[in-house]
Amino acid sequence: MTRVLVLAGLCTLFSQVYAIGQDSCVSFKSSSSSFAVVSNGKAAPILVSADDWAGVHLAAADFASDIQKVTSVKATLTNTTSSNLATASKGSLPIIVGTLGKSSLINQIVNSTGLDVSSIQGKWESFLTRQVKNPLPGVASAYVVIGADKRGTIFALYDHSEQFGVSPWYWWADVPTTQHPELFVSSSGCSHGSPTIKYRGIFLNDEQPALQSWAMDNFTNGTGSAQLNSPFNHLFYSKLFELMLRLKANYLWPAMWGSAFAIDDPLNQPLADTYGVVMGTSHQEPMMRSTPNEFILFGKGTWHYVNNADNIKQFYFEGVQRAKNFESIYTLGMRGFGDLPLSEPINIQPLEQVLADQSDLQGLEGYYDDGMPVPDYVTLMWADDNWGNIRRFPIASERNRTGGAGVYYHFDYVGDPRDYKWITARLTHIPRIATTQIEKVYEQMSIAVEREATRLWILNVGDLKPYERETEFFISYGWNATRWSQNNLGDFVTAWAQREFDLSAASSAKVSQIVANLTRFNARRKPELLNSTTYSLINYREAETVAAQWAQLQDASTAIYNSLPSGTKPAFFQLVHHPILASSNIANMMLAAGQNNLRASQARYSVNSLADKVEQLFEKDYDIETQYHTLLDGKWTHMMDQTHLGYYYWQQPMTNTMPSITRVQKNKINIAGVMRIVPEGTLGAWPGDNPNQCAQGYSCPPPSISMDSFSSPSNRYIDVGAGGPIPFTFTATSNASWLTLSPSKGSISPSSPEQRVFASIADWSKLSAGSNSAIITFKATATGQPDLSVTVMFNAQKNTVSSGFKGFVEGDGAISIEAAHATRNNSVSGVAWSELPGYGRTLSAVTPMPRTDANFSAGTGPSLEYDFYNFNTLKGQGNVTVNAYLSPSLNTNGDTPLSLALQIDSLTPQIINPIPAAAPGTLPAAWDTNDGWVANAAVPISATFNGVSPGAHTLKLWMIEPTVVVQKIIINTGGLQPSYLGPPESVLIR
Template sequence: MARAFACLFAAATLLRGVYAIGQESCVSFKSSSNNFAVVNNKKAAPILLSTDDWLGVQLAAANFAADIERVTSVTPSLSNFTVAATPTAPASSTSNSTGATPSSAADSQVLAAAAATSNSNSADATPSAVAVSKPPTTPPIIIGTLGQSSLINAVVKNAGIDTSSIEGKWEAFLTKVVKNPLPGVASAYVIIGSDKRGTIFALYDHSEQFGVSPWFWWADVPTTTNDNIFVSNSGCAHGEPSVKYRGIFLNDEQPALQNWAMEKFTNGTGAALTGSPFNHFFYTHLFDLILRLKANFLWPAIWSSAFAVDDPLNQPLANAYGVVMGTSHQEPMMRSTPIEFSLFETGPWDYTTNSEVINSYWLVGAERARPYESVFTMGMRGFGDLPLSETTDIGLLESVIANQTEILQNAFNETDVSEIPQVWCLYKEVEGYYDDGMRVLDYITLLWTDDNFGNIRRFPTIDERNRTGGAGVYYHIHQQMSLSIARNSSRVWVLNVGDLKPYEREIEFFLTYAWDASVWQPSNLSTFVTDWATREFDVTAADATKVTNIVANLTRFNARRKPELLNGTTYSLVSYREAETVQSEWASLLAESTAIYNSLPKGTQPAFFQLIQHPVLASANLANMLIAAGQNNLRASQARLSTNDLADTVQQLFEQDFEYEQEYHTILDDLGYFYWQQPMTNSMPQISRVQTKKQALPGVMRIVPEGTMGAWPGDNPNDCAQQYSCPNPTVFLDNFNPISNFYIDVGAGGPAPFTFTAVSNSSWLTLSPAKGSISPSAPEQRVFASVSDWSKLSAGQNFATVTFNAVASGQPDLAVPVMFVVTKNSVPSGFKGFVEGGGVVSIEAAHTTRTTSVQGTSWGELPGFGKTLSAITPLPLSDATFAAGAGPMAEYDFVTFDNINGNATITVIMAASLNANTDENPLQYSLQIDSQPVQTVTPIGPEIPGGVPTGWETNDGWVANSDNPQTFNVTLNPGTHTLKIGVMTPMVVIEKIVINLGGLQPSYLGPPESILV
């Protein structure tokens, strides 16, 4: 990659264009009587705008013209069209930006820098607008902002365009073909924005539909070319976005993004005062990306950087492009703290002892930002994103915000500063201040946060949803963004994107959802990725579906447990074939991704590698390496010669990671983590080796039945509780176990080769293979045992013995018997439901037997959510609550066989969620077995203000394990039963149910789903 450095919802009723994501299409590539030619027969429609429009509009118009050229290789003319003098309408009231016309030497410098960086975004040189007054002979495209562009004002008047749908609206637009827009012009395609970003978004909306990906520069996505482009006469339109301020936060940007920017945008030396490489050359590319994604807001890079100080053009260029700037949750009043305070001020960052210096420091930030469109972060935290001192009290923080309000009044020379956007970020201990009663002025937006792991800590209560400042959300979010919309947390959304890559797809969905949440529903989640794949890689519909499946599984596998938290025993090495299944899943995923990658044109492969192939390669490599390390250490404890082969595998996979890293030109952050920061070097997981020339004490053969960490013959601490003189192994099978066979590994215990036979004393037990040869070059053989004909077995328990015999030259013969207990059960006549197998009933929550609806609410599926299949949650999203047993039900019929004195446990696996309705209204659901008493389940205990509940953040806590299991003791005699899970409060998300009848084995993903009859 030339520039590289190293869940979704959707709606079925959309009319999508080939390259459009989440928007109505008005673009086609074939002529008809109902469309307008943007380019036809190598001739492009001229583009007209006026010099009094916003500079950001002029820049976007130049990029729009360049996008047309990218698609068609035809360059449209771009002209500043002059109309007869008319009174200039006032600038749009929805922006506090400066105008587009330069009025000073500094403004001229901004214009020059903007033009230069705009040129760098183009394939070649961006067309420059020239001043003309003669009407074009070809029907033109006329661009402009309502109330700002004299050209658009004239067109609206001449053509009688009804603009009521966008007048006074925030970032809305309309487009259409109109007759007689200007004297001498018979018709034109008119693009009108309600404000400057409305116009900009209209242009980039069309660019995307033409086939230009927003990521064409950042991810090297090639533009799909077409000879001609047409737009429908009725055009496209969009109202106000769902979220007012929608943006990203560059954070933890060292070392990847910072090193890359130093190489690409500096001569090797960063900013004079900070050394930061994040200058205006970097940021203008980022501004362009943000606007193409229909976002409008940015918290800039924070570590070792100061946005307004590193480059004096950063702040005015953001405003010129049309990007609203803010500073992060811990940087008040538009100053990069602690960097700027350490550079320019004296004394401690302590408001109790140094308030005069701090107030003066904040005043400079407010005055510096005054000419530009900004959102001010209010309040105060400690240096380096830390809490203030333990003595900090609410009174002090209330005085901080009161003084910040006075500072804004002085800086803006306004008594009423309620129209200046302000946020108070309720992050960690700051939320605790709010919970303890601290309040701010009603017009300040409350920015709710997550727990640093993607779980929103709290949503506004009903009483909090009518604040004039509204509410918003900051940090890593997925499924819960729909709840943010439902709870009116839609004033400001900021997504912490780390160092930007490799989260392109997720960033785009977050911002697309914020742009128009009404489009997306859980029912067709996958269409976002399908449309994204079509746009990015220009693949067929069939291959786009394959890419969607690849992405779904990639994100699911990595979300089961974050890669930096994986280890060699995360996935069970002995239960339910879990580790082998995970490896098989990664192998299938890699094969699918590689097949698509190899089928693509060479020009498209770099983008696919960045966005799909490398994440799959690196993730699969990591998972395989860690599982192999776990298997290596287990086999060493079992005295198996194959230990050494696995050690070699781990070594090879560890080195392979660097090869992938080199191919991606960056650092892979997955290996060697032991806390949140990247390691100073990657480190291989610990491995063991056994001596290759020495025979194991028990003899040449090692027998390891499935489901055990032990090994026979000889003593092994895992063979039995006594750990020595243990009996021969016994294994269990039944006819409703979802794993229908059983394996026994036959392994070498040293260098001596041997042959083995496996002999059963029962004809109904089939062995495959029944014999084999073991040697240092082939140290393992897996023998599968299965019942050939269940009709030959009696009801209940049946017994068989398989004897493994080893013969080796110069060594004593060995014989290891393995006892099989095989149980044949039968289901009651007419029963339909899940059947106990292996002493367990395991049910995916979405596989209900029946559901009920109450007051319009019922359990609905979240496809793809969770570790194994999906999840259910109360839908539609509302504030409805129900008494225990009175709400909508998800019911599951099942049958049990084992008589364990009626004692059983039920584990309901819920998504790792917090009491986002407040601890006073905690998450709850009801649980009932048959006609037994209804239980109220409150899975999340209370938390200290600003903290998290017990069990949340530990190494094997709910967050690390990506779930919250709740286990209950119940009475279950053999027979048919019904489990009922009832809605009590919104936001509960349930993934899986496991009923343990005595056979449950420890595992990470839980037992495979039971057989359904």
Template sequence: MELFASIVFLCFVISGTTAIGQPASITFSETEGALKLGGTGQAPTIIIDSKDWAGVARAGNDLANDFGLVTGTKGKVTSGTSGLSNTSVIIAGTIGKAPLIDSLVSAGKIDVLNIKGKWESFTSTLVEKPVEGIGQALVLIGSDKRGTIYAIYDVSEQIGVSPWYWWADVPPKKHEALYALPKAKTQGPPSIKYRGLFINDEQPALTNWVKTNYGGVYDSRFHAKVFELLLRLRANYFWPAMWASKFHVDDSKNGPLADEMGIVMGTSHTEPMARADKEKVKPWDWKSNQRILKKYMQDGATRSKSWEVVWTVGMRGDGDTASPTLDAKTLVDVFSAQQNILKSTLGVSSLNAVPQMWCVYKEVGGYYQTGMKVPEDITILWSDDNSGNIQRLPVPAEANRIGNAGVYYHYDYVGDPRNYKWINTIQLSKTWQQMHLAHQKNATQIWIVNVGDLKPLEIPISHFLDMAYNMDNFMKPDSTDEWLASWALREFGSNVAQGTAEVMATYGKLVIRRKYELLNMSPFLYSITNYDEAEIVLHEWVDLQIKSQALYSQLDPATQIAFFEMVLHPVMAGRIVQQVYINAARNKAYATQKRMSANELAADVKAAYAQDGIIQKRYHGLLNGKWNHMMDQIHFGYNNWQDPSANTMPSVTTISTTAPSSGLMGVSVQGSAASAPESTLSLLALTPYTPENRTIDIYARGSGSTDFAVASSSPYISITPSHGTISYPSGTSTIRATISVDWSSAPNGNSTSTITITPTSGTPVTLSLHLNNVAVPAAFKGYVDSAGAVALEMAHFTSRTASSSGASLEVIPNYGRTHSGLTLLPVGAGTQTTAAGPAAVYSFYSFASASAARIVAYLPPSFNVNPASPLKLAVAVDGGTPVAVSPVPSSTLGTMPSGWSQSVINGVRVVKIEVGRVEPGAHELKVWLLEPGTVVQRLVVDLGGVRDSYLGPPESVKVGF
């Protein structure tokens, strides 16, 4: 990623632009042939024909204001062309709507053949003497209303105004001069026709904020801000908040405003015919109340007939529920009635050009499963499982539908297994994999994502909409890393961009392990005893916060606010929640060992829990309370899917400070919950290839103090520290001693030594330590077994074999819970075989025989998006017969496959594949991914030594690389 990001930065520095993934047409330094648009004391006149769309004029005024934000001098908007000989000029207009633009086209001064008649496309170019009295102008030409609007906002972004300048307080980048480059630029049509957001689950946070700022109504003032954001992000489609709101009823200006600004309105999967859920008539039942429901739907069509709408068709039950009386046959009748209403209301005989959408959501999928016929002109909107895993995509028989297909995706959800509504918990690389798959499977008519309260999801929203606008920029598996670097450069500047990209890529790996609201599930997810898992995870969060804070400290105060909102706050808030739950679990575990650190951890949990309120207050106090209430969402103390009534700290245990009769000192070792001197302990075995340190915890079990000394029976084993003092409540209650071995002096093969910890008072503790001083052959290249386990990260293969068909196995960086993913590309490669398909080879060396070895595969909780071609992988050891596995059980639409709940809770589906006997020596594990969409996060070769943990063993030692 670092090399790629450096190249990206170089391109931005050369061009001067801060727009993401778009060709540059603006620079900040004088260039031959360039037109100076603005600078200190200078700003352009923006000419927009009075006959053009009102939304174009509105965007033009925004651009004029943006010049003021960047240079200190606002632009001027006019519809006339006289008296402009001594000013810089931008002309913006729509083909067929702006006579000035049409005259330039007719005069041959602009070539629009590459955009004319295309959806939401534009060209920008310098034109000499566009009209008398103007020597040169930057001309922005749109194929339609939004094409022109995007052209205008493209200039805004390039001069230094982020789409998030208001919603995330990104300060405009100041420049002394702005120039238009002497080259034409063309963009569009977008990859996805309708691209948008669904504000949902908007209580308490967003609704409380709206109450404070807009009197409790999601009115046209609120929506003006949302619509501007959408257009600056090159989106065009919107589902409004609906829990307690009625878009058209709450403010009669909402509908006209959307149409004026250029937003295509829709409604959610449970709100047919452009009417809000809270408008529904009772009973909401087609079979018993068909006449009233038809009128209800007719009224919706009549109200919105003059505006751009994607009409939601079909129906569900009352509210976001299944209907007790609806079935496939009835739903076909509903389609027919709705389409008749649309034809008569819109005055058309065919609906082929009228956008309609039916969302296959939850129980509705069961109707489709029966073979029901959906009219060809209706877009089938396939849904994910509410957790970012798309359930179904178009299959060959659905490929040529007039209405095509789309995807309804989630960044927020209320429901099983638990709500997730608080802050950003999205792994961008996973979103890329799912949406790239959707794009390649031709689900390209609609992409809409549920964004909850909108505000805490700035980064994944930007990523989603940038993909939807131009998927050509996202065809490579590492494109998300490239995008993150570009995004951070635009928002925060080059000095922190690379570090910010790395922070957010790491954040994605940490949050996908489990949503915050699920962390208190029992049993606790991270192991306290094995692989130091819980402590390592906490250290990862602490290290991430330290890095984020260091980046924050490099920024000017204005940029710090935006960085806090989008980067530092989620990292800090996430670290706090993780610290609370991890240390609460450690507290309980250490209390059983009578460690005094259990009491210290209890205090730490309480302090960290208090920090949660402090950081919430800090967020709410930004900019004199601009975002007050945005962090109101409950996020501690869930015990089922629904929100608790209040945040609740997990319980902690405080233990007696009276030392046991066996003495003040206690000892514990990795891999065991027992403690000495009451129990006899053995340290986990060590080899030269053990990936983690071996440590001993020496701790106080009551009030008081004692010195101790640690000694080994073998001179080649050393312990650091070799002595110390444990003390409670003052001083250090726990000291961790680390064992190291001089392998050049240790005996070859197996040996056993002892380590004795002797306190000045109390009972000495003697531990046994087994060593296996072995060596792999010098020529070996690959992973090395440690204690009967070999953990592999997918990017670290020994080699890859290619396919004659052009298919290959490619690494998705920063994917999954630990490192990266491996997937089959291109998606169009189709089903592969182990005989001819591409494979990845992972060499490993084992030191002991295993009679029943198995490969533990960690996969994402994906679905079989084509039921006829389920996800599939195969493995083989040492050229043996490949063992093929379809990891996702078959299921019907409207139901979830077996194991789904646990897989989305854990962010992974674990599959164990038996591979038979493995003898000591060098081996070759070969992996095939046989269906597009199959991804593997990591593999563990279990030779009998894998211990229980959540993430699996740490990556094994590699040699020869």
């Protein structure tokens, strides 16, 4: 019995195996050192001692079934004793399965052969396997599978099944099993020591409407439990428990919003114990009681410990009595009904009494930080912020507690600033589409490992689907954290793709990149928070770039999907393709809605076609949902029921609603003329009046556009658009020979209402140093209309860096640098800034590693140096501002806040504490709003430096405290424009 306080590259010994992150002992070809599981159409018999754990017998039955899935050969499974081994093995070399100290067969083998089991003896969930000669009388040789305890044996069997090619998700994601006629294991076998994390679990939460409706259809006759009408009965949990054990998870918080595990089905609790799954209850459900559901049904009085202590203590006592015969972890503490804070005016004193009384019977971060005493044997569970950012890790003085520490993490979430329950897997509370980066999960959970929060990890997976891949990584990392580092996370997805879809190494690598981009794009801002102006519609071609990225991703996924055999397509659709189709559709709809509204303000006729596009994409969202629900004759109907469009506050909308769009009258002639001219980077439009042309809003000068020799991209565009229903032709000419226009003419009509003209400079050597001007003239000709002419002023700034300079160069008034692209990386005392590949909104991130407890004063610690060259300063006054995007990270080091320093050249380093202090148990004010730091997936910081003249300089990023994560750096020299992701990376001279 454990009590917890909840606080708010692969080894290949054999080829072609399907294991993820483990040493393989399986092959599909015989060798001199292999044991035949199936050969020549005959399977080795499987023998299990009748006195072994019931859960071992269940896993052994699955093991036999898995062999048949792979080879189509049925292996016999026999419960036997040593006295009839010869009969049970039928003259074949058997596989003998059992638990050390429990199985009489295994005990006899160890005693009679002297088999060395010291590597697993007494170790939690450990196992070893190997071929043993003359293990027992009448058996010449056997492949012996030995677990140190019940789950050790179970995990050994499922470990082999996975290597055979049976995915843990064979039922839950319909992953087919690749057939092989023969199956072998190495004589030396496989082994695994104790896992990194003792208890590794999932939490089914916010399970309405999807999971609950699906389970009602699949595991009941349409009527749920008597008390709560819950569909989560033993039939449902049998499927879930098997999945968990195949993943090597061992701990569950069951569905709870409209359910109560122990009373929904009287078979639930004993079934979990039979399978070997440790049961707990969520952070708001103390002492193995579903709260508020069970208290409403069976409790007396109010849920108020000061006024109703005796009745609540009795309620707790009944929960303990009910669970006493089963392997359980008891949640301590007390929350209000509905996961709300307690109502007592003074919370610490009542909670102290709650903990004392609960301890007699057999967690609340802010209260603990405020000084509430917690017994040493209680496990402290540190929660994340509901968005995947852990609030605190154990400090040095807390790491020797006998109860240890753990982490409660989310892939799905209901609450402020907004639910995310659709496709957002971010490894916290999860919406229904992959929005959680494995890289983010690794970054946070690796700190938990290093800070010894290793007793218990629980992951809120919402409805479980569609977070299959990310859930598996979370559990796999907890099973063996030494397998994975920031540099091989892509190998996890590559191996996953090979296992799930039987792809080649090259195609699996493509899937790994597809998944990385999917989760990166969704993690930038969850679909539930995306709106029509999230990405800039005018600066840095941000909206266009995002749309192009989604299009490329969808094309790549479609190519893989179309190449797959029909039996594999359902799995790929669920695990990869559907999230991409659905996410891309939402992104394109929001971008089109933003362009629709902008172009309406610019009096452009294309507003109507964009309105049509938004409506089409809105209806397509339902079509994609329907495609998922009709898969495999409707097996997963309801799994994508979650609404996700049209949030009006934090709670899910009751139905999806389309983003706002507008239209212009189809037959109305624009009073300013047939043609609209809109240069890149402006909200204005010409001719006629527009409030964004100039401050006055009327009688404004012609538009202008500029670029310099280090602009990125290296051209500019001018949109030529229809102002109404009248077709016209246009020409674009320049008075400067050095300026190229493409195309230089075109036709505009209601069916083709836009044409983009690019202005570029082929040879900068033909320009003079400094400013160069040109005039671009657009002329429109339309039948029955007067000719129309609009001029655009074009300025080209030719800049030159000093000879021999190497580094990043200012373009368009800013220097943009991906944090990983440092010129130099300087370590101190074995600590250095390290790249987290793939993590972040644009490329990657950097963080100091290893994450020791050591800190440094500004200017003395590990540093990254970035050489840069600027031509301008802010208002020409010798100042520049350094901006950086940090990944959201909380002050996890106890009383010591996160800290880093920025420095230019030899100027005084500026210390930055990015996360302001907040009261215990609360978050900073800027953290949680719709446009807060977690919503934007970035914490912005800035520092202004004086005395930075034009020329070559070096920016230094200094470590002060560990766990700071930096994604991108932008030096503003006067031209930085608003955008969500920041400017594209500047030109780098190498």
